[in-house]
Amino acid sequence: MNIDIPKGYRFAAVHCGLKSDPSQLDLSLIVADIPATAAGVFTPNLVCGAPVLVDRNRVPGEGFRAVVANSRCANACTGGQGIRNAEEMAALAAQTVGGNAQQGLVMSTGVIGVALPMDKIRSGIVAASQKLTATANGFLDTARGIMTTDTKEKYMTKRLTLGNGNTITLAGICKGAAMIAPNLATMLAVIMTDAALKPVAAQELLRNSAEESFNCISVDGHTSTSDTLLLLANGAAQPTPLDGDHLELFAKTLRELCIELAVKIPEDGEGASHLITIDIDGCKTRGDAKTMARKIAEDALVKTAICGADPNWGRIVSASGTAGVRYDPKKVSLKLNGFELFKNGEPVPFDKTIVSASIRNNRATHILLTFGEGNSGIRFWTTDLTTEYVRLNSDYTT
Amino acid sequence: MNIDIPKGYRFAAVHCGLKSDPSQLDLSLIVADIPATAAGVFTPNLVCGAPVLVDRNRVPGEGFRAVVANSRCANACTGGQGIRNAEEMAALAAQTVGGNAQQGLVMSTGVIGVALPMDKIRSGIVAASQKLTATANGFLDTARGIMTTDTKEKYMTKRLTLGNGNTITLAGICKGAAMIAPNLATMLAVIMTDAALKPVAAQELLRNSAEESFNCISVDGHTSTSDTLLLLANGAAQPTPLDGDHLELFAKTLRELCIELAVKIPEDGEGASHLITIDIDGCKTRGDAKTMARKIAEDALVKTAICGADPNWGRIVSASGTAGVRYDPKKVSLKLNGFELFKNGEPVPFDKTIVSASIRNNRATHILLTFGEGNSGIRFWTTDLTTEYVRLNSDYTT
Numbered sequence: 011m012n013i014d015i016p017k018g019y020r021f022a023a024v025h026c027g028l029k030s031d032p033s034q035l036d037l038s039l040i041v042a043d044i045p046a047t048a049a050g051v052f053t054p055n056l057v058c059g060a061p062v063l064v065d066r067n068r069v070p071g072e073g074f075r076a077v078v079a080n081s082r083c084a085n086a087c088t089g090g091q092g093i094r095n096a097e098e099m100a101a102l103a104a105q106t107v108g109g110n111a112q113q114g115l116v117m118s119t120g121v122i123g124v125a126l127p128m129d130k131i132r133s134g135i136v137a138a139s140q141k142l143t144a145t146a147n148g149f150l151d152t153a154r155g156i157m158t159t160d161t162k163e164k165y166m167t168k169r170l171t172l173g174n175g176n177t178i179t180l181a182g183i184c185k186g187a188a189m190i191a192p193n194l195a196t197m198l199a200v201i202m203t204d205a206a207l208k209p210v211a212a213q214e215l216l217r218n219s220a221e222e223s224f225n226c227i228s229v230d231g232h233t234s235t236s237d238t239l240l241l242l243a244n245g246a247a248q249p250t251p252l253d254g255d256h257l258e259l260f261a262k263t264l265r266e267l268c269i270e271l272a273v274k275i276p277e278d279g280e281g282a283s284h285l286i287t288i289d290i291d292g293c294k295t296r297g298d299a300k301t302m303a304r305k306i307a308e309d310a311l312v313k314t315a316i317c318g319a320d321p322n323w324g325r326i327v328s329a330s331g332t333a334g335v336r337y338d339p340k341k342v343s344l345k346l347n348g349f350e351l352f353k354n355g356e357p358v359p360f361d362k363t364i365v366s367a368s369i370r371n372n373r374a375t376h377i378l379l380t381f382g383e384g385n386s387g388i389r390f391w392t393t394d395l396t397t398e399y400v401r402l403n404s405d406y407t408t
Numbered sequence: 409m410n411i412d413i414p415k416g417y418r419f420a421a422v423h424c425g426l427k428s429d430p431s432q433l434d435l436s437l438i439v440a441d442i443p444a445t446a447a448g449v450f451t452p453n454l455v456c457g458a459p460v461l462v463d464r465n466r467v468p469g470e471g472f473r474a475v476v477a478n479s480r481c482a483n484a485c486t487g488g489q490g491i492r493n494a495e496e497m498a499a500l501a502a503q504t505v506g507g508n509a510q511q512g513l514v515m516s517t518g519v520i521g522v523a524l525p526m527d528k529i530r531s532g533i534v535a536a537s538q539k540l541t542a543t544a545n546g547f548l549d550t551a552r553g554i555m556t557t558d559t560k561e562k563y564m565t566k567r568l569t570l571g572n573g574n575t576i577t578l579a580g581i582c583k584g585a586a587m588i589a590p591n592l593a594t595m596l597a598v599i600m601t602d603a604a605l606k607p608v609a610a611q612e613l614l615r616n617s618a619e620e621s622f623n624c625i626s627v628d629g630h631t632s633t634s635d636t637l638l639l640l641a642n643g644a645a646q647p648t649p650l651d652g653d654h655l656e657l658f659a660k661t662l663r664e665l666c667i668e669l670a671v672k673i674p675e676d677g678e679g680a681s682h683l684i685t686i687d688i689d690g691c692k693t694r695g696d697a698k699t700m701a702r703k704i705a706e707d708a709l710v711k712t713a714i715c716g717a718d719p720n721w722g723r724i725v726s727a728s729g730t731a732g733v734r735y736d737p738k739k740v741s742l743k744l745n746g747f748e749l750f751k752n753g754e755p756v757p758f759d760k761t762i763v764s765a766s767i768r769n770n771r772a773t774h775i776l777l778t779f780g781e782g783n784s785g786i787r788f789w790t791t792d793l794t795t796e797y798v799r800l801n802s803d804y805t806t
Contacts (some may be wrong), residue, residue, distance in 0.1 A: 055730050058729070062646045084722075086722065089754040120724020123722040125755075164708070189709060189723075230708040235726045253458070309629070310797075310801070314797075315801065318803040323521060324484065324485055324633075327485055328453060328484070328485075328633045331454035332631040340454075357486065357521045395708075400793055400798055404712045
C-alpha cells in the first residue's frame with residue numbers, strides 16, 4: 011500500500027522498557043512542526059483514564075505541537091498521581107519541539123490500575139525526540155508503538171487535490187483488538203492532515219466521522235476507559251482553513267479514512283477467525299438500527315455460532331428482539347452470506363451444508379437483517395468469539 | 409436432599425424421539441388432579457416462542473389441569489403453524505386428565521426456527537399420561553425431560569406449617585445453562601404448591617420473587633425467546649386461599665425457593681468453571697444497582713479474567729463505568745474474594761499470587777463493588793467465560 015505522509019509532521023517510536031520484549035516499540039511521538047488545530051472524541055466511560063481527562067480539557071483548540079502515546083499501561087484508575095503523570099508526559103512531548111506544556115496531548119493504553127513508570131517514560135520521550143523523521147517508516151513506527159495485543163500495525167493514508175490545485179494528505183494510525191465497543195470514540199487513534207481547519211469545524215467533522223466508523227465497531231462490548239480519537243490539522247499544505255466545497259470534500263475523505271481505519275480493529279480482533287459485517291435495514295431511525303446492530307454484534311451466541319460456521323440464524327433474530335427497539339416480528343427477514351434464511355417472520359428451508367461452508371470458507375461474514383418499520387439503516391462490524399479470545403483474556407495481568 | 413412433593417399433582421417424563429439418545433427424557437408432563445390457579449412471567453423478547461404467546465394469554469387464571477414441556481425444539485420463529493402446534497400440545501396435555509383445551513399450559517426449549525415434529529409430541533403425551541405418578545422419581549423425571557445442555561436436573565422443594573396447623577409444600581423445577589439473561593423470567597421453570605392462591609395474588613407473588621431470583625442471573629447476556637416461569641397452586645393441602653400472615657410466610661418461602669432454583673442455572677452454566685456472586689452496594693436505587701450488576705455479569709473481559717484466576721480488577725471497575733448509571737468514581741471501592749483491591753477511587757497494593765490462588769482454588773468467586781451514592785444494593789449471579797462455553801456454542805445446530 012502506498013503511504014502518503016502529510017507535510018509538517020515528524021514521527022518516532024522507541025522501546026523504553028514498558029514491554030518485556032526489547033525488540034517491541036512501546037512509546038510513540040508525533041510532532042507538528044507547524045502548530046496544529048486539534049479535535050478529539052473520547053470514551054464515555056465514567057471511569058476514564060488520566061490522559062482522557064487531560065486531553066478532554068484541551069481540545070478542540072489550536073497551537074498543538076505534539077502527541078505522545080504509550081502502550082502496556084493505561085494510566086487509568088491511578089488517582090491524582092495518574093493525572094500529574096499524564097500532564098507531565100504531554101508537557102515533555104511538546105517541549106521536544108520547543109512547545110509549552112499546554113501544547114501537548116497524551117494517550118495511554120494497557121493494564122488498568124497500575125502507575126506509569128515515569129522514569130522509563132521520561133527517557134523514552136527524550137530518545138524518541140532524537141530520531142524524529144518525516145518518513146513513512148517513522149509513521150509506521152508510531153502505529154507499532156501503540157500496539158498491545160494487536161497482531162499488526164493499523165494505518166491508512168489518503169491524498170486529494172482541492173479545486174485550487176493544492177494537494178492535501180490525511181494519514182491515520184489506530185490500535186485495538188479487545189475491550190472494543192466504542193461509544194464516542196475508539197481505543198487509540200490519531201489522524202493527521204496538512205490542511206488547515208478551524209477548531210469548531212474540526213471537532214464537528216471528527217465527531218460525525220466517528221459516528222459512522224469507530225462508533226460502529228465492537229469486539230467484546232466493553233467500552234474502554236481510554237478510548238481516544240484525535241485529529242491534527244496543521245495547514246502545511248493548505249494554510250487557509252477549509253470551507254465550502256473543500257470542507258465537504260475533506261469531510262467525505264475523512265469519513266472514508268475513519269471507516270477504513272476502524273474496520274482494521276475487528277479485522278484484527280483478539281482471537282477472531284471472522285470479520286462480521288452487519289447491515290441493518292428498514293428501521294424507523296438510524297439510532298434504532300445502530301442499537302439493533304450493536305445488540306447482535308455483542309451477542310456471545312451469535313458470535314460463537316459464526317466461529318463454528320453454524321448457520322444458527324435463530325440466535326440473530328432472537329438477539330434483535332431484546333434490543334429494546336419495538337418492531338413487528340412478522341416483517342423481519344434475514345440473509346446470511348446472501349442466503350435467505352428467514353422471510354417476513356417465517357423460516358425459509360435451506361441447505362445447512364452449503365450455508366455452513368460459506369461461513370467456514372471465508373473470513374468475511376455478512377449478515378443482512380431487514381425490518382419493515384422505515385427506511386433507516388446502518389453498517390456495523392464485529393468479530394466472532396473464539397476459544398482463542400478466551401485464552402488471550404484469561405491471563406492478561408498474571 | 410429430601411424431596412417433598414405437594415399434594416394433588418402427578419408427574420411423568422418420556423423419551424419421544426426429540427433427543428437422539430433414546431435413554432434421554434425429552435418430554436415432561438405435570439398434571440394437577442385438583443384444578444389449579446396459575447400465574448406466569450415470560451420473556452420480554454419481542455421474538456418470543458409460540459408457547460409464550462399461548463400461555464401469556466391464559467395466565468393468571470384458574471382451573472388449570474396440566475403443563476407439558478419439551479426440550480430440543482423451542483417452537484420459536486415458526487410462524488402460524490407454530491402457534492397451532494403449541495395450542496395442540498396444551499390441549500392434549502389437559503385432555504389426559506379430562507380437562508378441556510384451555511386448561512393446559514405449554515413450554516418448549518431448544519433450537520429456534522425449526523417446526524415441532526408433532527407426531528412424536530402427540531405419542532409422547534399419550535405415553536407420559538400412562539405413567540403419571542405422585543412420587544419423587546416422577547417429579548425428578550420432569551426436571552430431566554426439560555434439560556438441554558444442562559449437566560444435571562435442577563429442582564428444589566420446601567415445606568412449611570401454617571398457623572392453622574396445615575402443612576403446605578412448594579416444589580419447583582427449572583432448566584437452563586446458556587441463552588440466559590432473563591429480564592422478566594428465566595428459561596423454563598415450574599413451581600407447584602398445594603396451597604390455594606387467588607390468581608392476582610399468585611401473579612404478584614411470582615413477579616416479586618422472579619425479580620430477586622431469575623431476574624438476577626445471567627450466563628451470556630442473551631434473553632431467550634422462550635423464558636417462562638409458571639406457578640401452580642391447587643389448594644390440595646390448604647383449600648382456603650392464603651392471606652394475611654399466611655400469605656406473607658408463603659411469599660417469603662417462594663422467594664427463597666426461587667433464589668435457590670435460579671442460582672442452580674449459573675452454577676451449571678455452559679462450560680463454567682466459576683459461579684460468580686456479585687454484590688453491589690451504595691447505589692441510589694435498587695434499579696441502579698441491578699443495571700451495574702448486570703453490566704459486570706455480562707462483560708466478556710470480567711468473565712475471562714475470572715476464568716483465568718486473573719485478579720484484573722480494572723476490568724470490573726471499567727465495566728461499571730459504562731452501565732449508564734451516574735456516580736462519583738472517587739467513591740468506588742472493590743473487594744474480590746474478601747481482598748480489598750480498590751478503595752475510594754485509588755488502587756490498593758495487593759499480593760497478586762494470593763488473590764489469584766483464591767480464585768483458582770474455589771469454584772465460588774465473590775465480587776463486592778461499593779459506591780458512595782446511597783443505600784441500595786443487589787445480589788446477582790453469573791458464570792465465568794471459558795473456552796468450553798465457546799466450544800459448546802460453536803456447533804449447536806450443525
